[in-house]
Amino acid sequence: MEAKVIFGMPILEVDCVRKSFGGLTAVNDVSCAVPEGKIFGLIGPNGSGKTTLFNLITGFMKPNSGKVRFDGEDITGVQAQRICKAGIARTFQLSKPFGTMTVFDNIVVGRLYGNEPARSLKRARSESEEYMLLTGLENKRRVTAGTLGLVDRRKLEVARALATRPKMLFLDEMMAGLNHREIEDAMVLLRNLKNAGMTMMVVEHIMKALLAVSDHVMVLCTGRKIAEGTPKEIVCNEQVIEAYLGEDHDA
Amino acid sequence: MIAQIIMYGVIIGIFYALVAVGLSLLFGVMKYMNIAHGSFVVIGGYISFWLFNLLGIDPFLSIPFVLVIMFVIGLIVYGLVFSPLKRFAEGQRLGNSMLITFGLILVLDNLVAFLWTSDVKTITAPYSGQVIQLLGIRVPFTSLGVIGVTFAIIGILHLFLSRTYIGQSIKATAQDWEAASLLGININRTYLIACGISVALAGAAGTAVVLMYSISPYSGLEWMLISMIVLVFAGLGKIREVFLAGLALGLLEQLGVFLLGGHYRAVVGLVLFVLILILRPQGLFAK
Amino acid sequence: MNETDKSRQSFLAYIVGGVVVLIFILLPVSMNVGRYVLSLLFTFFIYIVLSQSWNLVGGYTGQFNLGLAAYFGSGVLSCSIFYSSGINPILSLLAAGFVAIALACIIGLPTMRLRGVYFSIGTLALAEALRLTVTNLWPTSLYVPATHYERFTILTNYYMALGLAVFTIIVVHLMVNSRIGMALTAIRDDEDAAKSMGVSPTKHKVTVFVVSSFLAGLAGGVFTLFRGVITPTFQFTPEWTFGPLVAACIGGLGTIVGPLLGSVFFVILQEIFSQTLGKMHFIITGILFILVILFLPRGLVQSATTIRQLFKSKL
Numbered sequence: 001m002e003a004k005v006i007f008g009m010p011i012l013e014v015d016c017v018r019k020s021f022g023g024l025t026a027v028n029d030v031s032c033a034v035p036e037g038k039i040f041g042l043i044g045p046n047g048s049g050k051t052t053l054f055n056l057i058t059g060f061m062k063p064n065s066g067k068v069r070f071d072g073e074d075i076t077g078v079q080a081q082r083i084c085k086a087g088i089a090r091t092f093q094l095s096k097p098f099g100t101m102t103v104f105d106n107i108v109v110g111r112l113y114g115n116e117p118a119r120s121l122k123r124a125r126s127e128s129e130e131y132m133l134l135t136g137l138e139n140k141r142r143v144t145a146g147t148l149g150l151v152d153r154r155k156l157e158v159a160r161a162l163a164t165r166p167k168m169l170f171l172d173e174m175m176a177g178l179n180h181r182e183i184e185d186a187m188v189l190l191r192n193l194k195n196a197g198m199t200m201m202v203v204e205h206i207m208k209a210l211l212a213v214s215d216h217v218m219v220l221c222t223g224r225k226i227a228e229g230t231p232k233e234i235v236c237n238e239q240v241i242e243a244y245l246g247e248d249h250d251a
Numbered sequence: 252m253i254a255q256i257i258m259y260g261v262i263i264g265i266f267y268a269l270v271a272v273g274l275s276l277l278f279g280v281m282k283y284m285n286i287a288h289g290s291f292v293v294i295g296g297y298i299s300f301w302l303f304n305l306l307g308i309d310p311f312l313s314i315p316f317v318l319v320i321m322f323v324i325g326l327i328v329y330g331l332v333f334s335p336l337k338r339f340a341e342g343q344r345l346g347n348s349m350l351i352t353f354g355l356i357l358v359l360d361n362l363v364a365f366l367w368t369s370d371v372k373t374i375t376a377p378y379s380g381q382v383i384q385l386l387g388i389r390v391p392f393t394s395l396g397v398i399g400v401t402f403a404i405i406g407i408l409h410l411f412l413s414r415t416y417i418g419q420s421i422k423a424t425a426q427d428w429e430a431a432s433l434l435g436i437n438i439n440r441t442y443l444i445a446c447g448i449s450v451a452l453a454g455a456a457g458t459a460v461v462l463m464y465s466i467s468p469y470s471g472l473e474w475m476l477i478s479m480i481v482l483v484f485a486g487l488g489k490i491r492e493v494f495l496a497g498l499a500l501g502l503l504e505q506l507g508v509f510l511l512g513g514h515y516r517a518v519v520g521l522v523l524f525v526l527i528l529i530l531r532p533q534g535l536f537a538k
Numbered sequence: 539m540n541e542t543d544k545s546r547q548s549f550l551a552y553i554v555g556g557v558v559v560l561i562f563i564l565l566p567v568s569m570n571v572g573r574y575v576l577s578l579l580f581t582f583f584i585y586i587v588l589s590q591s592w593n594l595v596g597g598y599t600g601q602f603n604l605g606l607a608a609y610f611g612s613g614v615l616s617c618s619i620f621y622s623s624g625i626n627p628i629l630s631l632l633a634a635g636f637v638a639i640a641l642a643c644i645i646g647l648p649t650m651r652l653r654g655v656y657f658s659i660g661t662l663a664l665a666e667a668l669r670l671t672v673t674n675l676w677p678t679s680l681y682v683p684a685t686h687y688e689r690f691t692i693l694t695n696y697y698m699a700l701g702l703a704v705f706t707i708i709v710v711h712l713m714v715n716s717r718i719g720m721a722l723t724a725i726r727d728d729e730d731a732a733k734s735m736g737v738s739p740t741k742h743k744v745t746v747f748v749v750s751s752f753l754a755g756l757a758g759g760v761f762t763l764f765r766g767v768i769t770p771t772f773q774f775t776p777e778w779t780f781g782p783l784v785a786a787c788i789g790g791l792g793t794i795v796g797p798l799l800g801s802v803f804f805v806i807l808q809e810i811f812s813q814t815l816g817k818m819h820f821i822i823t824g825i826l827f828i829l830v831i832l833f834l835p836r837g838l839v840q841s842a843t844t845i846r847q848l849f850k851s852k853l
């Protein structure tokens with residue numbers, strides 16, 4: 001399928017990437033383009049290859065074929081830490097805090113090593129404050145990250161990713177397991193980030209929330225792209241209803 | 252000359268398989284690393300040595316005794332050392348098993364040195380030193396005996412694993428312990444027995460060591476490294492490939508001896524080991 | 539614990555550290571301690587260096603190097619060779635450190651590609667290969683020039699070892715409290731997360747490995763200047779890995795105090811038992827080691843903290 005350029009200049013272009021694990025093709029020739037400053041939603045049933053696509057773009061896996069371009073540069077198969085320094089940050093579906101460090105230090109790592117690293121430890125510390133506030137972690141600063149509960153772990157994932165000062169943010173199911181209030185908070189955060197100019201690719205199982213915040217949505221099913229369009233187009237798409245909405249009960 | 256290299260390589264290789272098979276079984280079933288394996292080899296050697304010296308039992312005939320004694324030691328070791336590892340999360344068990352068996356080396360080796368002094372011991376049986384002409388090459392009688400023992404032990408192990416219920420449950424657990432436990436297999440008991448067998452096999456290898464070479468309290472490390480090399484050549488946890496891997500190591504070592512001299516025998520194996528670990532971690536024989 | 543508490547605590551640690559070092563500096567000149575005590579303290583200092591060096595890799599990156607003896611041994615051997623060929627002892631000592639670095643680059647870097655237990659057995663295998671090779675090449679003892687004994691009294695050796703121990707602690711302290719230290723902890727806690735935030739695991743692991751080898755090499759050099767006569771085989775034996783490893787693990791991985799505590803413990807135990815029972819202290823150490831791994835994964839330091847907190851909460 002050809003990548004459709006929808007509106008604006010794409011900052012990320014994924015061109016026919018494929019990833020197989022033995023006999024299983026987890027991502028099957030998927031293409032997409034994400035314009036700068038927009039929220040690109042990614043949905044699909046469990047096991048449809050969303051996380052794998054994230055891994056391919058963010059350097060945690062190498063695609064068997066296809067290309068990924070970011071900000072005018074070919075980043076296909078580049079190591080994850082380099083990709084971070086090129087301006088891509090991500091969260092993990094299963095959160096991965098630095099368990100023995102404090103919440104604050106977790107964020108400081110992002111300021112020290114990310115896209116625009118601070119020059120000194122002192123600088124990094126003072127610059128980290130804003131991400132504590134932004135995600136509402138300020139009263140947890142000295143808590144050891146390994147002991148955090150689910151909600152705070154999610155917040156920390158986002159805060160840490162933002163602390164690397166990315167041009168584009170990849171969020172993998174950050175709302176899963178949150179209650180209504182927390183989901184609302186998360187959506188407000190996403191909108192605020194968008195207003196500040198952040199480009200985002202968001203995987204979410206909670207359809208309503210995803211459709212509400214996304215500018216553009218892509219649907220994956222067993223590794224293939226089955227639909228793409230505005231949230232309105234997606235809810236009307238026959239194939240999507242059949243493949244996903246019909247059998248989905250988590251939403 | 253070539254014939255001799257091959258002959259010695261084959262003999263020593265088969266012996267190496269015997270040394271390593273217990274470790275491979277343990278890793279295959281439990282996914283634990285027992286770096287004290289060599290120390291159990293040494294202890295087995297001492298048991299044979301004392302049975303020979305005190306009671307005059309022929310070392311080959313002492314093997315059943317060694318197997319039984321070491322099996323019991325293996326059960327105790329499981330209870331004291333491996334069983335507590337369950338308190339760790341699954342991802343941390345392998346690393347911690349290595350550390351704990353490292354502590355076990357310190358205890359066992361020094362206990363052995365304390366009990367039996369650090370002298371080097373070997374068995375001189377009536378037939379030690381006798382050689383047999385085989386295809387025009389002189390082969391020590393004890394080596395041939397050890398090969399016979401190895402075939403017997405590996406054959407019995409194979410029959411045990413494929414014909415008995417316990418053997419089958421060991422194999423099933425090795426493949427997938429969760430599935431095995433769903434089938435109603437008692438995982439703890441399977442681990443216990445596998446550990447006993449592993450240590451018993453190490454003991455039998457010790458008898459071979461004391462016959463063909465000699466033992467001393469701190470020589471366990473050498474045998475552990477040999478087992479580890481064979482294990483990595485075979486592919487971790489693969490029991491059937493151990494035989495081929497032992498042969499490969501024996502032949503490569505003899506080739507190294509031929510090219511570099513006898514002093515470098517062990518160096519060849521160790522360097523190949525690291526290379527294979529880095530370049531071909533799935534083992535020599537995986538497709 | 540709040541920020542001022544913490545800085546007050548580290549201030550206290552500096553004071554205590556300074557006082558202890560001062561005591562060690564003044565000890566030989568103010569009191570008539572014999573050769574025995576001085577050489578015991580010498581061993582203690584060498585142990586501090588080696589266990590800190592081991593802990594830098596084992597404790598801060600979580601990679602258990604079972605080949606430390608190779609770096610210590612190469613320091614011993616190279617220092618002895620340089621020194622007996624007429625090179626200034628201090629230069630020989632430094633050269634020992636750099637030989638260890640060179641060795642780390644040649645045989646250490648390939649093993650960096652291995653993870654977990656495979657890294658451990660890989661480093662052990664290479665260290666053993668090196669030991670056997672060295673034994674083949676230098677089967678007998680090496681002697682330093684006769685003038686050595688005029689130049690190096692036990693007191694000079696004592697101060698050199700003390701100096702190296704202090705240097706080591708300062709280097710480790712600076713490293714782990716810098717941005718490198720943050721990266722190391724991040725990598726140890728979660729390598730993927732660290733990568734996703736721009737931290738290069740390989741770069742940091744290599745840096746730490748090289749520094750660790752350098753320190754072990756220097757320890758080897760100081761040891762050579764102390765002994766005068768060395769037998770290469772003995773300085774490459776795995777005991778030189780196992781002792782520091784055990785000291786660091788018992789004391790507390792990934793802390794600076796841990797290896798210090800562990801070294802005190804280890805050297806004292808070794809000394810008590812070597813008078814009566816030879817290497818029997820290893821049996822006790824081994825059992826203790828197993829217990830610590832199983833029940834106190836962060837060592838004696840952790841239990842000290844726990845006890846102190848219990849104490850505080852009672853008050």
Ligand SMILES: Nc1ncnc2c1ncn2[C@@H]1O[C@H](COP(=O)(O)OP(=O)(O)O)[C@@H](O)[C@H]1O
Nearest residue numbers: 021024026044045046047048049050051052053
């Ligand atoms: N490392 C891996 N090895 C083998 N199979 C994998 C791996 N990662 C993902 N898969 C498989 O790829 C498919 C897609 O997985 P994933 O991308 O996690 O789906 P999603 O995030 O959409 O739920 C699944 O069938 C999964 O089992």
Ligand SMILES: [Mg+2]
Nearest residue numbers: 050051052093
């Ligand atoms: Mg997923």
